[in-house]
Amino acid sequence: MSSDTAPGAVQLIVPKRFGDARGWFTEVYSAAAFAKRGITCQFVQDNHSLSQPKFTLRGMHFQTPPHGQDKLVRCIRGRIYDVAVDVRRDSPTYGQWVGAELSAENGHQLFVPVGFAHAFLTLEEDCEVSYKVSGQYAPECDGGIRWDDPAIGIDWPMPEGTVPETSDKDKLLPLLADFDSPFEYNGVPLSPLPVSA
Template sequence: MNLASVVLIKALRFGDARGWFCETYSERSAESAGIDVRFVQDNQSFSASVGTVRGLHFQRAPHAQAKLVRCVRGSIMDYAVDIRRGSPTYGKWVGAKLTAEGGEQLYVPVGFAHGFVTLEADVEVAYKVSDFYAPDCDGGIVWNDPTIGIDWPLPSGGAVLSDKDKVLPTLASFESPFNYDGVPLQPLTSA
């Protein structure tokens, strides 16, 4: 089962005079939150500048990826956009602030585009994926698509983007490879 809802996860931290400890991933805890996905690869990114936007990305079949995203240094606003053909919430999005201090994680299932913006300098983001990277299956939607309408919290200098992210297609010109599975995007709740 691959959960069709985006889920915000808040891991418990146990602290003492030395600092704190938490489980950043537990298959048992994930399954209790409805996430029954096998993760096969861990990725990590570093972004030097405030306002760095990465996204909106996805990977299509046969190597479609679900993601479990967390910020390990600094903070980001993280977004998931429903791009499942036939979904009543197609083109709608949810977002959550993820911080190293709070340890929040966002589960982004297959059928959703994912992106984030850094809220401070020198940010590191780590995420698990459910399939290996396959460049021929890589895809995306332009980050500032007016149809989607994400209100990105950007500094006065604007977004810092890769050349690839600057030329991604709009939602209107995009032919989604994902089908609606009967579960619409829901507002975020914590698991």
């Protein structure tokens, strides 16, 4: 794993796989290896979701301070398009986004630090997503912004005119312009994700 990434950055992580005739083995998390990448948070909870319809969209979600959550996301069945949006006030990249395809086949993971809204779109039926978080769920700090906010302009990989499956709760999330961000900028602007990490 690369060690030249700034702490607090959104990162695409590509764990190595070691394969033979039986299949493969991979290390998906190591505190020591992640610390070399500037990821030193302590993960306290693992979440697992199943999304049955293709083009299910979950997000854009976050937890506000004092219960912000860093997330480490991976797809363990199927394929998803995973997105992070900078919602840190005074950030020079406020409202900008990055995205990457995560799949059971490629094994890639996305690290999403506190201060970024997170969402994913399933690209196949029956997708399972597993992710670690650095804070317990706190309903009073649960928040989000609209997945289809035109001011953000996320290029979701779905056919034109497709209406994704979303929750009733996500349909009521505010636009970024109506969101008063409690997240502070940490001096690390959002950077494009590399093809590999």
